[in-house]
Amino acid sequence: MRLLPAWAGVALAPLAAMPPPALAQQGSVVEGVVYVRNAKSTGALVYVIPAFAEPPVAPVETVLIDQRNLHFVPRTLAVLPDQAVAFRNSDPILHNVFSPDTLGEDFDLGTYPEGEWRTRRFRRLGAHVILCHIHPEMEAYVVVLPTRHYVLAAGEGRFRIAELPPGTYSLHVWHPRAEPFRREITVRAGDTLRLEIQLERRGATRTLPK
Numbered sequence: 715m716r717l718l719p720a721w722a723g724v725a726l727a728p729l730a731a732m733p734p735p736a737l738a739q740q741g742s743v744v745e746g747v748v749y750v751r752n753a754k755s756t757g758a759l760v761y762v763i764p765a766f767a768e769p770p771v772a773p774v775e776t777v778l779i780d781q782r783n784l785h786f787v788p789r790t791l792a793v794l795p796d797q798a799v800a801f802r803n804s805d806p807i808l809h810n811v812f813s814p815d816t817l818g819e820d821f822d823l824g825t826y827p828e829g830e831w832r833t834r835r836f837r838r839l840g841a842h843v844i845l846c847h848i849h850p851e852m853e854a855y856v857v858v859l860p861t862r863h864y865v866l867a868a869g870e871g872r873f874r875i876a877e878l879p880p881g882t883y884s885l886h887v888w889h890p891r892a893e894p895f896r897r898e899i900t901v902r903a904g905d906t907l908r909l910e911i912q913l914e915r916r917g918a919t920r921t922l923p924k
């Protein structure tokens with residue numbers, strides 16, 4: 715018997731978590747564009763860490779990284795500590811999932827066929843590199859963050875983080891091929907802060923967000 719995938723309801727979860735409109739209007743927004751060496755760049759992970767205490771984050775759902783057409787999809791996934799990540803093989807060939815990690819959480823989920831998946835929880839903050847022993851070109855990142863306020867920059871590097879409580883934050887940008895970026899920001903109630911962020915390209919060394 716095949717179990718119903720735990721991520722079947724993932725797409726609906728953010729809708730259910732949205733506050734009523736009146737509350738959303740009080741929240742602040744940080745939005746903008748990320749560039750790497752002057753080119754608008756998708757795939758940057760933007761997140762803000764509040765300088766003030768926030769209520770503990772509620773339990774979170776299992777999220778999925780698919781292995782499809784010889785790629786990990788998505789290539790970068792942000793999670794909270796101890797959030798479960800399911801790695802599924804959707805190709806008609808064998809794939810493997812392992813992490814050679816420098817964060818002290820190296821693991822190997824083994825090699826498995828189409829339609830199967832394995833689940834892993836990540837504890838250490840930072841970018842965990844995910845690879846496949848069979849296909850060396852396959853690569854993904856699970857980035858464990860100390861904040862629920864994050865977004866992956868989409869088309870043309872655009873990002874938007876909404877419903878922020880007003881206050882001071884440390885804004886970070888992580889990109890697999892760029893130097894980490896950090897600056898302090900302050901958002902007032904109901905305001906929208908717009909930023910253009912330039913990242914410097916870096917070499918092949920993989921670094922970790924702080």
Ligand SMILES: [Cu+2]
Pocket residue numbers: 808809810846847848849852
């Ligand atoms: Cu593979």
